[in-house]
Amino acid sequence: MTLTFILLATLIGGVLSVLVAAGLSTALLSRVVPHLVSLSTGVLLGTALGHVLPEAFEGAASTHALFLTLLGGLLFFFLLEKVELYRHTHHHEGDGHAHHHHFDRDQAGRGGLAVLVGDSVHNFCDGVLIAAAFLTDPHLGWMTALAAIAHEIPQEVGDYLVLLNAGFTRARALAYNLLSGLAAVLGGVLGYYLIQPFSALLPYLMVVAASCFVYVAVADLIPQLQRRLPWRATASQLLWLAVGLAATFALPNGH
Structure with a gap:
């Protein structure tokens, strides 16, 4: 059943976000991305600090070693982000950040290769971390999958818009995003078979998962929320952030 859960969770995370991006109009996508960024910030931080890290520190592993991890x-x-192998930007032309002309074409890279490679590595890492979470505890696995899905949806929406603005057809942009999304399934399956014999490593992998979620939230998402905005927009940010946090803490713990 564990492998089935991993396959289901990674497939949802890798494909659902792409289908959401492809199913909505460009104008609507541009409007919903800021709300999704706020929501996913709350989900990532709530999952990492309220569920994943506490689970990791409950084991017999050294606290000092876990903090170093x-x-x-x-x-x-x-x-990984420095060498452009871990992509999680949500910027695109027309998002209000005054990007230069041809910004999206530059982001997409030749033939969309930059988007494909960066997203594939990102999704593969998510799949491995989801597998490690399910091997620790099924409840924690679904919590980790929820966090992955939360930040994948605005990620894939942003990349879809980048590809469209770079001149891709909707069908081609969808195909590229689906291909990169399936890397999560590959990461989940390989993670299941490679991690399972080494259960002593699970607390450390949980900490790595938490570091991933915290990094994405703090290094990418929160800076996007720090722009000077009218009070209504700021209140909307705080509301969606609170909804994301509440969603993680409303779910019962696995123990």
Whole structure:
């Protein structure tokens, strides 16, 4: 059943967000992305700090070693992003950030390769972390999958808009995003078979998962929310952030 749950969770996370992006109009997508960014910020932080890290620290692993793993995880995802192998931007032309002309074409790269490679690595990592969470506890697995889906939806919406604005047809942009989304399934399956024999490593992988969620929230999402906005827009940000946090804490713990 664990492998079935992993397959289902990674498939939902890898494909649902792409279908949401493809099923809505460009104008509507541009309006909903800011709300999705606020919502996913709350889900990521609530899951990482309220569920994943507490679960990891409940085991017999050294607290000092787990904190060093957290630090290493943050640096690891920072370096992956530096070499453009871990993409989670939601910026695109027309998002209100005054990007230069041909910004989306530059983001997409030659033939969309930059989007495809960056998203594939990102989704593969998510799949491995989801597998590790399910091997620890099914409840934690679904919580981790929820966090992954929360930040994948605005991610895939942003990439879909980048590809459209770079000159891709809707069908081609959908195909590229679906292909990169399936990397989550591959990561989940490989994670299941490679991690299962080494159960002692699960607390450390949980900390890596938490570092991933915290990094995405703090390094990418929160800076997008820090722009000077009218009070109504600020209140909307706080509301969606609170909804994301409430969603994670409203679900019961697995123990």
